[in-house]
Amino acid sequence: MTKIKTICCIGAGYVGGPTMAVIAQKCPDINVSVVDLNEARIKAWNDDDLSKLPVFEPGLDKIVEEARGRNLFFSTDVDKAIDQADMIFISVNTPTKTYGKGKGMAADLKYIELCARQIAKVAKEDKIVVEKSTLPVRTASAIKNILDHTGNGVKFQILSNPEFLAEGTAVQDLLKPDRVLIGGDSSEEGKNAIQALKGIYANWVPTEKILTTNVWSSELSKLTANAFLAQRVSSINAMSVICEKTGADVSEVAKAIGLDSRIGSKFLKSSVGFGGSCFQKDILNLVYIAKSYGLNEVADYWKQVVVMNNYQKNRFSNNIVSTLYNTVSGKKITFFGWAFKKDTNDTRESAAIQVADNLLNEQANIEVYDPKVVEESIYADLDYLNTRTEEENRSLLTVKTDPYEAARDSHAIAVLTEWDEFKTYDWQKIYNHMLKPAFVFDGRDVLDINEMEKIGFVCYSIGKGSSK
Numbered sequence: 001m002t003k004i005k006t007i008c009c010i011g012a013g014y015v016g017g018p019t020m021a022v023i024a025q026k027c028p029d030i031n032v033s034v035v036d037l038n039e040a041r042i043k044a045w046n047d048d049d050l051s052k053l054p055v056f057e058p059g060l061d062k063i064v065e066e067a068r069g070r071n072l073f074f075s076t077d078v079d080k081a082i083d084q085a086d087m088i089f090i091s092v093n094t095p096t097k098t099y100g101k102g103k104g105m106a107a108d109l110k111y112i113e114l115c116a117r118q119i120a121k122v123a124k125e126d127k128i129v130v131e132k133s134t135l136p137v138r139t140a141s142a143i144k145n146i147l148d149h150t151g152n153g154v155k156f157q158i159l160s161n162p163e164f165l166a167e168g169t170a171v172q173d174l175l176k177p178d179r180v181l182i183g184g185d186s187s188e189e190g191k192n193a194i195q196a197l198k199g200i201y202a203n204w205v206p207t208e209k210i211l212t213t214n215v216w217s218s219e220l221s222k223l224t225a226n227a228f229l230a231q232r233v234s235s236i237n238a239m240s241v242i243c244e245k246t247g248a249d250v251s252e253v254a255k256a257i258g259l260d261s262r263i264g265s266k267f268l269k270s271s272v273g274f275g276g277s278c279f280q281k282d283i284l285n286l287v288y289i290a291k292s293y294g295l296n297e298v299a300d301y302w303k304q305v306v307v308m309n310n311y312q313k314n315r316f317s318n319n320i321v322s323t324l325y326n327t328v329s330g331k332k333i334t335f336f337g338w339a340f341k342k343d344t345n346d347t348r349e350s351a352a353i354q355v356a357d358n359l360l361n362e363q364a365n366i367e368v369y370d371p372k373v374v375e376e377s378i379y380a381d382l383d384y385l386n387t388r389t390e391e392e393n394r395s396l397l398t399v400k401t402d403p404y405e406a407a408r409d410s411h412a413i414a415v416l417t418e419w420d421e422f423k424t425y426d427w428q429k430i431y432n433h434m435l436k437p438a439f440v441f442d443g444r445d446v447l448d449i450n451e452m453e454k455i456g457f458v459c460y461s462i463g464k465g466s467s468k
């Protein structure tokens with residue numbers, strides 16, 4: 001079996017950074033270089049002040065502190081890292097295409113292809129290339145094609161090793177994964193490559209949790225896992241609307257069905273809508289793949305998960321407008337939370353963005369407080385939509401670093417992220433400084449509606465409806 005001594009990971013993002021930090025921590029005899037074209041990101045990974053790491057994940061700072069400089073290195077020298085590595089992980093972004101064929105649906109594989117070409121150009125010795133990014137099924141054959149035509153005699157094995165970590169719990173997910181999935185070729189060289197990667201994970205993952213499959217099953221399993229998870233959220237969100245109409249309570253319904261061991265209790269939390277860089281992207285990619293095989297019924301089935309999610313986000317903002325007497329023009333609405341979930345500073349596809357965009361279109365004034373998201377990310381999210389000018393975004397929305405200040409003189413608070421600290425606030429104090437009637441729209445079911453009502457708030461909670 002090939003013993004891996006040097007690893008290179010292309011892409012120092014939310015997956016590449018934490019994944020490689022854990023590999024480096026658990027395998028002190030392997031040298032791990034994480035490389036990226038983004039200089040600012042690499043600089044932040046190398047910052048002595050660990051609070052400045054570009055990815056906030058509970059527990060990550062300690063791991064980076066232990067391994068960085070020992071056998072974990074962050075650099076912009078991509079060629080050098082490729083040249084020295086026995087195994088190369090590709091962990092670059094695979095966003096939804098914004099142009100050309102498949103626009104708005106297919107995964108944009110240009111960054112993947114660039115990596116493959118760079119590996120082909122630089123490599124002088126045989127290498128194992130590992131797909132860590134989430135990719136459409138059969139991408140490995142495209143990568144293989146590029147790598148096999150270098151003409152310099154170097155041999156490559158391509159493995160698929162999708163990542164299942166969730167943000168906010170990335171470190172725990174990496175340390176104790178439900179499973180590690182490795183897809184590879186059934187040839188002797190393929191089996192050898194699978195064993196080499198398995199050998200790395202076996203340093204801390206029980207071998208019975210390391211699953212090996214063919215490459216296509218592995219690639220498709222990743223899209224399938226995200227589609228199933230997102231589908232559960234859309235399913236419970238669909239029920240949240242019926243709950244609000246009928247007086248049922250969605251958290252009680254979720255508990256009641258989740259106790260059925262066939263259904264299970266996880267991923268049944270109704271919300272203002274799922275966000276994150278992957279669920280929507282991966283489902284749209286799946287829809288595109290189905291369509292490209294002419295499987296329209298399959299495509300429509302999965303598309304509905306995204307349709308439902310958009311409905312849920314828009315329903316939330318529509319409800320704010322209609323409750324506030326059908327106009328929010330000039331009214332101050334405070335957002336508690338901007339991240340797409342708690343315990344992360346990531347805002348990609350956060351429901352907060354769509355809700356804010358809708359309310360700004362109604363000329364609301366928004367003040368945002370999020371414990372981890374910085375002002376520039378919030379403005380970047382809004383500017384990216386291109387709905388308004390940058391000046392308009394900055395004059396209509398301001399970012400506060402103190403939640404009590406953000407809520408002062410506000411007509412309504414909208415809870416967009418389920419940060420634990422929101423439960424610990426002095427809500428009486430917040431109420432005292434708000435305009436009356438003071439409204440709370442809880443899109444995350446984090447607040448105790450009875451307690452809030454006792455204080456005097458008019459409450460709306462997702463899947464529970466309004467108190468008045």
Ligand code: NAD
Nearest residue numbers: 011012013014015036037038091092093094111133134163
């Ligand atoms: P990210 O945007 O945070 O990081 C990707 C990095 O790759 C960026 O820093 C970018 O500069 C770099 N990059 C792009 N092209 C490059 C090149 N040619 N050379 C060097 N660097 C390059 O993305 P992410 O969230 O880490 O996601 C990466 C992949 O992992 C995606 O396919 C995603 O679907 C998948 N994934 C993400 C998560 C998650 O929680 N974010 C979980 C599982 C899987």
Ligand code: UGA
Nearest residue numbers: 163164165166167233267268269271274275276278340341
């Ligand atoms: C998700 C998957 O959980 C990971 O397994 C996967 O690796 C990752 O996508 C990926 O491929 O990027 P992530 O998006 O980081 O991870 O976070 P989740 O915990 O899945 O939450 C996604 C969104 O769904 C969040 O907005 C969250 O608030 C929402 N959600 C989740 C709900 O609204 N209700 C739930 O019950 C669970």
